[in-house]
Amino acid sequence: MISTKNFISTHEEIKSGWVFNYYLDLPEKLSGQDLQITSVFNPLEKTPSMYIYVDVNAKEYKYKDFSTGKQGSKIDIVQALFNLNYSQALFKITEDYNDWIMEGGTFSEDEEFTPAARYQVDYIQKREWNKQDATYWLKFNIGSTVLRQYNVQPIEYYNMVKASTDGIKKITINNAMMYGYYNSQGDCYKIYQPGQKQYKFIKIATHLQGFDQLTYKADYLIVCSSLKDAMCVMSFDFNVEVVAPDSENTLIKPYVVENFKSKYKKVLTLLDNDSAGQDAMDKYKKLHNLTSIIMTSEKDISDAVLKYGADTVKPKLFNLIKKAI
Numbered sequence: 001m002i003s004t005k006n007f008i009s010t011h012e013e014i015k016s017g018w019v020f021n022y023y024l025d026l027p028e029k030l031s032g033q034d035l036q037i038t039s040v041f042n043p044l045e046k047t048p049s050m051y052i053y054v055d056v057n058a059k060e061y062k063y064k065d066f067s068t069g070k071q072g073s074k075i076d077i078v079q080a081l082f083n084l085n086y087s088q089a090l091f092k093i094t095e096d097y098n099d100w101i102m103e104g105g106t107f108s109e110d111e112e113f114t115p116a117a118r119y120q121v122d123y124i125q126k127r128e129w130n131k132q133d134a135t136y137w138l139k140f141n142i143g144s145t146v147l148r149q150y151n152v153q154p155i156e157y158y159n160m161v162k163a164s165t166d167g168i169k170k171i172t173i174n175n176a177m178m179y180g181y182y183n184s185q186g187d188c189y190k191i192y193q194p195g196q197k198q199y200k201f202i203k204i205a206t207h208l209q210g211f212d213q214l215t216y217k218a219d220y221l222i223v224c225s226s227l228k229d230a231m232c233v234m235s236f237d238f239n240v241e242v243v244a245p246d247s248e249n250t251l252i253k254p255y256v257v258e259n260f261k262s263k264y265k266k267v268l269t270l271l272d273n274d275s276a277g278q279d280a281m282d283k284y285k286k287l288h289n290l291t292s293i294i295m296t297s298e299k300d301i302s303d304a305v306l307k308y309g310a311d312t313v314k315p316k317l318f319n320l321i322k323k324a325i
Contacts, residue, residue, distance in 0.1 A: 014097050016060040019074035020052050022100065023081060030061060034118070040081065042067040047197050069249045069276030119160040119171065121204050124180055124188055127156035136177060136194065140228060140302045141235040141310035149213060150231055151182040158191060158202075181227055184212040190246075192228075203246065208256070210243040217241075220325060221264045222293070223252065223284070225271040225300055232302045233270065236314045238321065249276065257288045266325050268293055272300045291324045293317075 017030035024040060032054060039050040042065075049066040064071040070080050078089040129144070133154055137147060157174040177195050180188040189207035193200055209227040218241045224230040230242035241264075245252050260267050269284050270293045271277035277300075281292040295317070298304040304313045 014074075014093060016062075016074040018097070019093060020061050020063065020077065022096065023078060024052070026052070039065050039067045041065055041070060064249065066247070066249065067276070069279045071249055117162040119162045119169075121158055121188075121191070121202060122161040122170070123159040124191070125156040125158065126153050126180065129154055132177065133179075140232050140305050142228070142231045143235065146231045146235050149234075150210065150227060151184070151212070152227075152231075153180045153182060153188075154178070155180050155191065181207075181209065183207055190227075206246060208243055208245060208252065210241070214241050214243070216263045219265045220321070221260050221267045222321075223267065223269045223271070223290070225277060225280075226302075229270070229301045232305055233317070235310070236317065238318065240321070249280070251280065251283060251287075254287065257284070257290070261288065266291070268321065268324050270295070270301060274299055293320045293324050295320070 020026060021030055024037070026035060026037065028035065030052065034054060035052040036048050037050050037052065038048045039045055042049070045067050051064050051066075052061055053064070054060075055062045058073075060073065062071070062073055063077050070076075072080075074093070075086065075089050078084065078093055079086065082089070082092065084092060134144075137143070155178040157172055158178070159170060159172050161168055161170045163169075175193055175195060177193070179192045179194075181190040181192060182188050187205065189203070189205040190209075191202040191204065193202070210224075210230050214221075218239050220238075220240045222230075222233055222240050222242050224233060224242050224244040225247075227244050230244045233240065233242050243252070243260075257267065267288070267290050269281045269290050271281050273295055281290075281294075284290040285292065295301055295304050297316075298307055301313070301317065
């Protein structure tokens with residue numbers, strides 16, 4: 001006889017780990033660790049870009065898919081997977097869980113949920129600029145003046161540490177090209193490793209990139225998808241200033257955007273020419289009525305400069321800005 005004592009009537013009783021394990025058929029059971037997998041929304045991608053991670057504050061699992069911009073909770077993932085509204089997703093989770101119990105599934109209410117220790121950047125050793133650095137950045141028309149303005153520094157190596165049951169574990173990362181993005185206080189908020197596919201960016205702290213450099217003396221502000229794109233735009237010496245959030249999947253806070261709108265003649269968006277970038281530009285348009293600039297030739301402005309050269313891209317971008325304002 002099948003016991004019904006584990007049946008539930010509300011999704012709040014269902015652990016987020018169960019939801020992600022059940023619907024994504026994960027390679028390992030979630031028990032507090034983070035997991036990186038190939039996007040379920042983009043299975044042909046070469047580098048896994050979907051992260052299942054522990055939200056320590058909410059004490060539950062969430063997801064972020066960098067290839068599509070989709071992210072959220074256990075309910076959001078079910079909505080996205082099956083194209084359901086919020087109520088339909090709640091009903092499906094509850095119904096599927098009870099069916100799982102009927103089929104013999106077991107889940108301990110006392111199952112421990114302990115977020116796994118994560119490596120954190122402990123120390124960064126800077127180095128001097130060299131010819132290899134110059135060759136890399138100048139491909140995007142970004143020279144030493146702009147790099148200094150935006151507090152970009154080359155890195156020799158950095159250490160990462162984490163606490164474990166075996167004590168403190170430490171690793172040292174030493175690659176040919178690594179750069180630290182620093183704020184005005186001299187604190188590194190992000191490490192950029194252009195030669196790495198899996199860990200191209202190491203986020204250390206939340207920071208609105210370009211915010212420290214704003215003077216509010218230009219007529220227009222452009223929201224870019226990355227600091228590299230922002231610096232690329234600034235290299236053209238237009239009458240604009242730039243900012244870039246941590247990623248396209250992170251929208252600038254509404255009160256900050258509205259403050260920008262009060263200080264500039266117009267605020268524009270110039271994000272990546274892909275689904276994630278388009279989705280973000282649509283949200284900025286809907287929430288704040290921001291006009292978007294789209295570079296159709298390449299995924300982003302820096303890629304366009306890399307492929308076609310600054311002399312070709314600069315007038316095209318100027319015309320796009322002129323049409324947008």
